């Protein structure tokens with residue numbers, strides 16, 4: 001699996017839809033986010049001067065933006081640099097609405113998560129700012145919750161991604177208690193006695209730089225590592241292709257609790273999906289800036 005990198009105008013939305021989205025093949029868009037106001041604006045200085053006091057919790061510890069930036073820029077070496085430091089944009093940095101417009105970059109659509117039917121309640125969707133420092137490693141190899149596909153838009157610095165081909169998914173040792181996570185805890189130095197099949201897996205590693213956007217197909221195992229001080233904006237995509245898997249996850253996540261509640265929520269999602277399908281057919285426009 002070669003990770004293709006496409007330049008502006010090299011691929012139409014239809015080509016993307018048929019060749020990548022439907023087939024679940026990752027892809028890097030070279031200049032897709034250049035049209036965003038966030039492009040070139042999102043820098044450590046920008047966040048330090050405007051949002052220095054803004055707090056978020058990483059691994060159970062609360063940090064201000066200034067504290068996070070001091071850590072990821074190496075100005076504070078007194079304690080470990082946490083990763084990933086995340087801010088929910090709509091909830092925690094609402095001033096940034098409009099900086100990622102159009103959110104879909106002309107490709108990430110239709111997006112049922114933008115429909116009013118899925119705006120209610122928490123369906124695992126959010127537009128988030130990720131901040132990291134050199135060496136900041138995403139804590140596990142995983143597939144994204146709810147079988148959503150992810151769009152990772154690198155806006156500052158560099159991040160290395162590792163993706164594992166779909167046909168090799170059966171060799172990824174999904175944790176039976178948490179099937180979104182792999183038990184393989186040290187992919188750079190794997191314990192082949194515990195994970196013998198992983199010897200046959202061919203990871204694909206590549207770097208995304210500021211201005212580049214990565215499409216991570218739903219259900220694809222992946223992980224990431226920040227190489228420099230890094231900032232990216234990530235959001236998710238769901239539509240007719242991943243909706244059946246999404247719906248199954250909605251049920252699986254909730255079936256352990258109250259059955260009546262699980263049935264009601266899954267029923268709601270099923271109806272919301274049916275409405276989105278109709279909206280797609282009649283060409284309803286959805287807000288493309290959900291941040």
Ligand SMILES: O=C(O)CCC(=O)C(=O)O
Pocket residue numbers: 084130138144150152159222223224225232
């Ligand atoms: O950007 C990263 O560090 C990886 C993010 C990711 O894969 C996730 O949040 O699911």
Ligand SMILES: [Fe+2]
Pocket residue numbers: 142143144150222
């Ligand atoms: Fe992920």
